Amino acid sequence: MPILRGCEDAVLELLEEGAHFVRFGSGASVFERGSMPTGLFFVHSGAVRLMSLCPEGRPKVVEIFEPGGMFGEIGVFTGQRYRTWTQAIGAVVLIHVARERMLEAVAVDNALCNRMLGAVCARTQRLVDAISSTASGTASVRVASYLLEQLGRSPRPDACVVLPAPKKAIASLLNLTPETLSRVLRNMVEEGVITVGGRRIHVRNRPLLAAMLSSGTDGTIT
Template structure:
């Protein structure tokens, strides 16, 4: 990266809570090893089981994390938005390999942080250690919720919960939002078939709960939406 790109990377890293407890000198040291990845849509950032020596911060764009089964089927694990980090847990693994693959859903800029540099800084910063432990604990809690919802709740519940999760705080009837990922990617994330996702969205529209115009979703009745949960 040139000097201007390094300053942009430093600003993005400084804003993220995993780096907020480091001094300016420590951040300056870290930024020297940061890599900028400029990805095109559908370009892969890393592959499942690839050796991992970096974790990543998404600056802009959209990235999906997925696993590929032996039969070739793809399961989307998470859709990563700007400001989120990816694969920070790998630095604590005895055999550091990425447990998932990562692919850009659209043009994206990603900063790669050297695990060894970050790990060395952690050894001298207790507050930063607590931050990353908190982050990993939240990730684990989120995955446990995912397992419960995917195994114990039906497809309608999962789709409705997804729609509700896209709403801003204080949302009211008439609130609009846009699906930031293709419908087949969202369907995979929810462990439903694409045709099932489309059918359930159509059913909600026919019942007057939502209105669908391409990727634009309007919630017509929050009360009715929550009745499906």
């Protein structure tokens, strides 16, 4: 797990004492809203979506955790019941580290504590940016911003983005309907900005994609 790189052997052994693999089928709940935290989860394979309730009472995807990612840290450090819930996207293998062992590890490893703090701060900033984008941005701005973020997070020489979840979940993440997301992607294809094959999106023209952030159109660049 990236966050654990650099840990001394003694710290890794401490975490190992409280760690075990857990497996979930598609759609299974990893933890429920209102449940007590048991520990920190690392994604070994597959993906997990973090869900919350909209003001209207509808479930919404807040974030998607991919391999190497971690979640559940709010419960680990506060000890409070979860206000969100998580679901497996397809078959998922996670590593669960007991809360007590995680707290012991950060207490003796200042570097690990700082890395975790940095990761949590970075996630908070992404959520703030996402709220800002979905609150006022048009559909194309939200999609373009998401694709550019994914390109920056995991640069690939072929300029491809592999969606970590079905388009329906991505639409919920961007506060869009699946139909609107499909329309925006279709418009981007027609403009020659991207090509789409299932979950694989090839960005053919990154400058045009970036231009959508300031154009404010719903998929048509003028």
